Amino acid sequence: MVNSGDTAWILISAALVMLMTPGLALFYGGMVRRKNVLSTIMMSFVLLGLIGILWLLYGYSLGFGPNLGGIIGKLDWIGLRGVGQEPSSTYATTVPQLAFMIFQAMFAVITVALWTGGVVERTKFSAFLVLAILWFTVVYCPVAHWVWGSGGWLAKLGCLDFAGGIVVHISAGMSALALALLLRPRKGFKEKEPMEPHNIPMVIMGTGLLWFGWFGFNAGSALTSGGLASSAFVATNASAAAAALTWMVLGWIYRRPSVLGVATGAVAGLAAVTPGAGFIPPLAGIPIGIVAALICYYCMVLRAKGGIDESLDVWAVHGMGGIWGTLAVGIFASVAVNSAGANGLIHGNAMLLAKQLAGVAAVAAFAFVATWILGKLVDITIGLRVKEEEEEVGLDISQHGERAYGGTLL
Amino acid sequence: MKKIEAIIRPEKLEPVRVALAEIGVFGMTVSDVCGRGRQKGIALQWRVGEYRVELLPKVKIEAVVLDEDVGKTLNAIVRKAKTGERGDGKIFVLPVDNAIRIRTGDEGENAI
Numbered sequence: 001m002v003n004s005g006d007t008a009w010i011l012i013s014a015a016l017v018m019l020m021t022p023g024l025a026l027f028y029g030g031m032v033r034r035k036n037v038l039s040t041i042m043m044s045f046v047l048l049g050l051i052g053i054l055w056l057l058y059g060y061s062l063g064f065g066p067n068l069g070g071i072i073g074k075l076d077w078i079g080l081r082g083v084g085q086e087p088s089s090t091y092a093t094t095v096p097q098l099a100f101m102i103f104q105a106m107f108a109v110i111t112v113a114l115w116t117g118g119v120v121e122r123t124k125f126s127a128f129l130v131l132a133i134l135w136f137t138v139v140y141c142p143v144a145h146w147v148w149g150s151g152g153w154l155a156k157l158g159c160l161d162f163a164g165g166i167v168v169h170i171s172a173g174m175s176a177l178a179l180a181l182l183l184r185p186r187k188g189f190k191e192k193e194p195m196e197p198h199n200i201p202m203v204i205m206g207t208g209l210l211w212f213g214w215f216g217f218n219a220g221s222a223l224t225s226g227g228l229a230s231s232a233f234v235a236t237n238a239s240a241a242a243a244a245l246t247w248m249v250l251g252w253i254y255r256r257p258s259v260l261g262v263a264t265g266a267v268a269g270l271a272a273v274t275p276g277a278g279f280i281p282p283l284a285g286i287p288i289g290i291v292a293a294l295i296c297y298y299c300m301v302l303r304a305k306g307g308i309d310e311s312l313d314v315w316a317v318h319g320m321g322g323i324w325g326t327l328a329v330g331i332f333a334s335v336a337v338n339s340a341g342a343n344g345l346i347h348g349n350a351m352l353l354a355k356q357l358a359g360v361a362a363v364a365a366f367a368f369v370a371t372w373i374l375g376k377l378v379d380i381t382i383g384l385r386v387k388e389e390e391e392e393v394g395l396d397i398s399q400h401g402e403r404a405y406g407g408t409l410l
Numbered sequence: 411m412k413k414i415e416a417i418i419r420p421e422k423l424e425p426v427r428v429a430l431a432e433i434g435v436f437g438m439t440v441s442d443v444c445g446r447g448r449q450k451g452i453a454l455q456w457r458v459g460e461y462r463v464e465l466l467p468k469v470k471i472e473a474v475v476l477d478e479d480v481g482k483t484l485n486a487i488v489r490k491a492k493t494g495e496r497g498d499g500k501i502f503v504l505p506v507d508n509a510i511r512i513r514t515g516d517e518g519e520n521a522i
Binding site: 192194195196197251254255256258260261264297300301304313 | 454455456457458459460461462463464
């Protein structure tokens with residue numbers, strides 16, 4: 001039966017998650033050079049259109065439709081056939097299925113947008129669109145089914161992912177790494193040309209929108225509007241806060257407390273608490289956030305030392321933050337918080353950690369390999385990268401015929 | 411007539427402008443520029459670690475003055491723009507063939 005409180009919360013949460021994609025566009029856009037800010041923003045923003053349509057046409061059915069061997073949803077719900085104002089019998093049984101469906105749509109949009117951070121400032125827009133469609137179909141929808149679909153093999157195994165640590169952050173992070181390796185570094189990266197973030201206040205605006213939207217992402221994933229949503233809300237904020245402060249301290253130890261660092265820390269904390277938000281006690285968000293900042297910070301140092309131009313560190317922040325957070329569910333989870341969950345290590349159950357590890361390994365490997373193959377396919381057929389001259393001039397002009405700021409400097 | 415091109419620290423623009431006004435040099439063109447001389451760049455922070463920026467922001471003042479005013483103009487700029495540290499900037503003095511005030515058509519020294 002439809003519960004009006006739950007329905008209101010899910011619809012608001014869907015809108016909150018929608019806002020995260022433009023937020024991410026600003027977060028990424030501020031970190032690139034001014035000649036590529038529109039191109040960077042576009043690669044996120046256009047997905048509200050592209051994935052927004054594909055999800056209705058077939059994505060929702062692939063992700064959540066009737067189970068086919070634990071691997072994928074059948075196409076019974078293609079074009080939203082049978083998805084209406086009545087609740088589903090399996091998912092979010094107190095809200096109209098349309099509300100659950102559109103809430104999930106926003107997750108699909110932002111997950112594709114997330115990995116664009118690895119390929120900015122050099123990817124051909126036409127090739128990107130094709131890759132986005134392929135990736136959504138071949139990587140996102142199956143992984144969503146494995147973890148969240150009724151009968152999905154990781155769900156059946158007992159692997160827990162409350163709001164998308166595996167489905168969203170690990171899959172996006174590993175995919176960004178695969179594509180960055182395939183694309184090779186931006187021109188000038190090896191020569192250590194400064195790739196200066198051109199607008200840090202824009203990054204902060206984006207971070208604010210992400211943090212705000214994340215309450216819909218995580219607390220909305222309770223799929224009800226009661227105590228569990230509140231618990232996930234508090235855990236989310238605790239982890240973001242703890243990770244932001246930890247990153248600030250790390251920056252301060254080595255140099256100075258940078259604003260970009262605090263923003264990055266907040267996002268790392270948010271990504272890490274995502275899989276556990278509704279399984280862990282709210283205060284466990286603090287250790288999860290602190291450790292997330294430490295792991296992501298040093299992974300970023302490692303990535304830079306390795307000479308890999310995974311440009312905006314989607315792997316270090318979302319991939320590794322997601323991996324840590326998913327494993328942390330195996331440590332901190334408690335059935336006292338969520339009876340649909342399980343107990344973790346500190347509540348005497350080591351098995352959950354093993355299941356979490358299985359989920360991490362399976363999706364990390366699948367996302368990396370599948371994305372590499374898809375990227376290679378697009379590279380051979382269309383060509384992933386813009387011409388050298390186009391890269392020099394900047395993608396705003398070469399791909400979109402626009403410039404972000406009037407004036408003379410590129 | 412000489413053209414004075416002074417490249418100075420951005421924060422010294424206002425003191426220099428005031429000092430020039432005091433000696434009767436009002437007309438000037440000011441632009442944001444970046445560049446370097448012997449001063450090295452600065453290190454800025456990325457999310458982790460840092461990157462170097464070799465070209466630093468400066469302000470360029472261009473003013474055309476009468477030959478007899480060159481000395482006191484240079485003096486005023488140096489006095490107000492100097493910190494003694496590297497990066498104080500440079501001043502160039504260039505000959506000017508002619509000047510025209512567009513509104514009236516006045517030429518030469520009458521135009522400045």
